[in-house]
Amino acid sequence: MANSLSDRSSGGHQAPKNKKYQMKREALEQVIDKHISNIEKHSKKLPGTFDKEDIHDLRVNYKKVRAFLRLLQLEKDAGDLHISDKLKSLYHHCGTVRDWQLFLEELHDVGIVDQLPDCMHRWHRQVFTYKEQTVHAIETTHFKKLLHGIIKELPRQLQEDTVKQFMHQKIAAIHILLLAAENEKDLHSIRKQIKDIIYCIRIFKSDWGIPFPFRGWKSEKELNEMASSLGDFNDQCLAISLLQPSYICKCDYKEQHILRNLQINWLHQKEARQRQLLYEVQELHVEHAF
Template sequence: MLKRKRQRKYLVKRCLELRDQLHTFAASGSQEALHKLRVEIKKLKAFSKLTKLYRGEGDVTIKKDIKQIFHRAGVIREASINLQMIKQFDIHQPVFNIKATNIIQQETGKFRLNKTHYDHDITNMVKSFLRSLRPVHNRSIKHWFTRQLRKIAAVFATASTGQFHEARKRIKYLVYVHGILHGRLTAALSLDIDYLIQVQDAIGKWHDTTVAVELLTAYKASNKTKISRLRKEQDKAAKAVHAIGNGFWDKVLKRDG
């Protein structure tokens, strides 16, 4: 059983880490801190999925205020990544550079102005989680993991890339929730977490090439050679995802011996 004490310890750790990254980003504008801030919110989202297993109790959802923090951080993060992309793929677009840089500066300024408010929002959200904690039976957790794994496996049963992003989100939730569980339960689940992370990374590489293709198409359409080369990389990355995802169910479950 996943006891309240273990859940409480996990939530307090998440709260402290999230607030730390919030203050670090507000002070320095560090993109790494911003990335970690978003990861911490994703971990809380994963935890909210777990609360749906509480019998006879309403699940605790991520509040609108926290979703707003996540969204605003995402706007800054996306602009920063796009700047990295156009530099990496040598896309000469001064107007785009200026626009993305302005977004980062303006949104970072807003973030700093709202730091204290965001800090309170985070603390209040975690407090609401702490008030609602209930123990979760092992069988409920096992059933939840099985449902998620079947949905991921279904993505790799098709030749489409349309559900890659959704599969990646589910994998992240599984990995985050797995990190909350005690040793006996993780042993009983027999999941190959390293394999799940490899699948997630493969989808991440495909996503990066997809974004690069979109940027090149939008801002450097005349360079057909570069676009063609990058689309080949995109296809290669998609094939790599399907290759590692082939036989997903057998690969993700550890076998004795």
């Protein structure tokens, strides 16, 4: 039984158990339009302020579009569904600014900023350059054009069997990663698979007002908490990467010494957290339960 967005979204009712989901093209277009529009809205608010929440919301909407396209690519009549290089560039520029904002905040939190006048001056100048690059990326991104480019490649519908196939692929990928997970790269890869699942669940619930048709985990809360923990760990790894010699070598010797000690301390914390997360992901209950 085919259901359009208007048929299914009012009231958030569950689908009859013996009838299959089939979201029509109009419903698919509305999801893409909504989240591309949100990216554009937040990008226009960035110049001048670069508010952390705007950067975060822009990147979340981008990730929702990316996860949704990965799902739709599995439909037989889907065209060349991809995100344009311009939008990718904007996303990555925003990510660079975000990484540095979080890093500098962390330095404030550990209380060593006053001991790093030379480095802080250099880093603030560097962040200003990253912000200029981001503004340029915003100005050269034609949102209507890239929206049209995605919509014209959409399949006629999204079928329940396609969602099922998507879930099988994601859960299989997680299980394969868990077989030999041993470092931060593996944890990051597992997080990406989990986040694709979570973003698609949220699209079903928030955009269409209907429950996600499959459940391959014991607890959705557990799934969200794991993704959040892995995200915090990823931020921790990024902060450590910004203490590499290429970023601090131009600072004076005294400041380099302070930062190297901080790096050693953070590395110890990271190693302990990595061991804990490698244990916790093995306990994550995801399975082919559909």
